[in-house]
Amino acid sequence: MEGQEYRTSDTSQLINILKLSEEKKKELCDNLPFYDSRVTFASEIFSHKYNIVVLSVVDDYIRGLYQSKDTPDLFVGYAGYFDQEEWLRKFNDYQLFYLLDNFNFVGKEPIDVFESNLRQLADRLSESLFIVINGPDIDVSEYIGRDRINRNIEMNRVVDRVIMDYANMRLLDMREVVRKKSDVLKDNRHFNRNIYCN
Secondary structure: OOOOOOOOHHHHHHHHHHHOOOOHHHHHHHHHHOOOOOOOOOOOOOOOOOOOEEEOOHHHHHHHEEEOOOOOOOEEEEEOOOOHHHHHHHHHHHHHHHHHHHHEEEEEHHHHHHHHHHHHHHHHHHHHOOEEEEOOOOOHHHHOOOOHHHHHHHHHHHHHHOOOOOEEEEEOOOOOOOOOHHHEOOOOOOEOHHHHHH
16 A cells, blocks of 8 residues: 555564564554555464475565664564665655654664564464475675675574474575575665576
8 A cells, every 4th residue: 555565574574473462463554554454464484384384584684673662672673674764765754753753763673672573473383394495695795785794694594593492393494595696686675587487
């Protein structure tokens, strides 16, 4: 709606499904333009319906994170940590006031938050095979800058560390799939057709 995108795959958003009251969920959906009551909290990832759960965590790698001023363990993610100004232009005055009055911009998702989220997900999905898709770490800094390459490397390390501790977790390792610059389309998140086919 109005050029906004609704993302439901970053780990903070999934954790919010579990820990937020229905009242808080409604408040967020009523006031944040990137939250929608029909979409944002509708995932059935925790329904115990599925033997296998597959989650790409690369949204966490780039997400710009906001931390609640009143509830420090409440985080909401929006757009990239590197392009907030562009995306915040899509807010009306009231929406922007609500966001900035209630949340502080953290920037990149802190490593400890990401690791905690992953562990909480693995614990809650203990009855399922939990397959995590990471991000490639080849150097395409000429397209997106060195910072975002380093970000993939540090976040991949967290995934590697967490997976070692959980028998129900497996890694679909994009570092083994995306091996050269010609495999990507000028960033480290979108790939040529051969990669998707493989």
